[in-house]
Amino acid sequence: MFFKATVACVWLLSWLPFKAISALGWLVGHLIASIPSSRRHIGRVNLRRCLPDWTEADRTRLLRRHFVAMVQMLLEYGYCWFASPERLRRLMRIEGLEHLKQHEGRPVILMMPHFTGLDLAGLRVSLETELVSIYSRQKDPWLDEFFRTRRLRLGTGIIFSRQQGTRAVIRALRDGYRLYYLPDQDFGHRDSVFVPFFGVNAATITGLSRMAMVAGAAVLPCYPRREATGYTLVIEPALDNFPTNDAAADAARMNAVIEAQIRRQPYQYFWLHKRFKSRPPGEADFYG
Template sequence: MRLLVGLVWLLSWLPFRVISGLGWLLGSLIYLLPTSRRHIGTVNLRLCLPDMPESERQGLLRAHFVAMVQMLLEYGYGWFASRERLKRLMRIEGLDHLKALDGRNVILMMPHFTGLDLAGLRISLETPVVSIYSVQKDPWLDAFFRAKRLRFGTGIIFARQQGTRPTLRALRDGYRLYYLPDQDFGHRDSVFVPFFGVPAATIAGLSRMAAVGNATVLPCYPRREADGYTLVIEAPLDNFPSADVVADATRMNAVIERQARRQLHQYFWLHKRFKSRPPGDPDFYAP
């Protein structure tokens, strides 16, 4: 693992366009392998984009593998780049939406797009950020990841196992919550609402945390471009949350779907988004 970190450090010295080229080469090769992740991506795209010809879906999946590998090769920027370089690599569009909420509690709703880690570190240079992370099984790796996420001293993080209380306390203390709400965490605390027209187990945490924390929700996403990224911060969701968590989850998924359709190859398609099913529904991912 230390050798891998050393390799990532070396890659961090390469220009963005070189990383893009390496990612294109490696991602195109990895796409050709008959892996379980390729199967998951094929199923997800078939479910979400049924009207797209199969050849186009496979082309999209190949582009997604490229984007995912590019993201992995870019980890060195987040771990080792200076503040100044990070600001050049990740521009921000719509920062005025965040600045207009100075003194207010804010949740930055970030779906799973490539570039989300860089975006989280970048926004922490503009405002104190709190986020939730998954503990790594390897203690050394877990400590390393924590240190790199906190290296600028502009945020705090809590393990998912700690529950939401510390996060809500930080939100009330002025930290902006960088929140990723769009993966399948099972039936607990989830509701089934459409995502690309398919019922998906969706955690209702966004509306509940917004209600308890008296917070405004700003949807955002990173857009990968030829010379870096742009972190797009959209206008706040009006009349959110409502008194209906199902309606709120439906609205959240609609926002994420709209963002994903703008850059389909950059959304995370290799996660089993539809793993949890309503009673009686088949397993989409069975071989």
């Protein structure tokens, strides 16, 4: 009942213009940022580790602005779930679409870090090319089915759960789907290497280079940039000489690309995730 009521509220919000959602998110986000919470603690730890040259006051302002961006993103889910294709095109412009079109007939992986607007960006680019993506199953069956249905509502892609592994994804890449891939969170020690992220060793999955190698795919970094009247999805040129035979070097290069994207718009990155949860042997927990 709670989930259905939440969906109904999100549907109502989907009728609001972008600037109204922005204003409401600004108000609620500032309120949430002022309340002590575990997520606020995680954000402070991440920013302290990643931006040690910033003053504490600057990091606090950035974190507050990030809470606003996160709330705005949550309020915008109505656009993801209910907006028409025409409205999606207006809400999310694309810069660099020529880089994607350059690789017609070849497998492509769109490397998308965890920025606010990433779900809207995925729907928008699916209007240009058929996508395959990977999702995490929800514990509640109704919610899991709702999310699946909403993600597939435009008929422009397919999705596989993380539990299904990568074989189905590789087959889809070879069949002409483009992979919309989010590789920048801490999934534990398995299939990960410790490489720098803002100068801090971070458990980083090697799936990007492995799948690119097996499928012969071009890897195009991308990210959504939030603006006053909507978003712009920035698609960058394909990484040259990627992947290599060195999985750790590839993971380090991926992190460096993501770090450069973050520095362009630091408040829009997901700082509330425990990016440094997994530590090399002998290192203490950052978040305790």
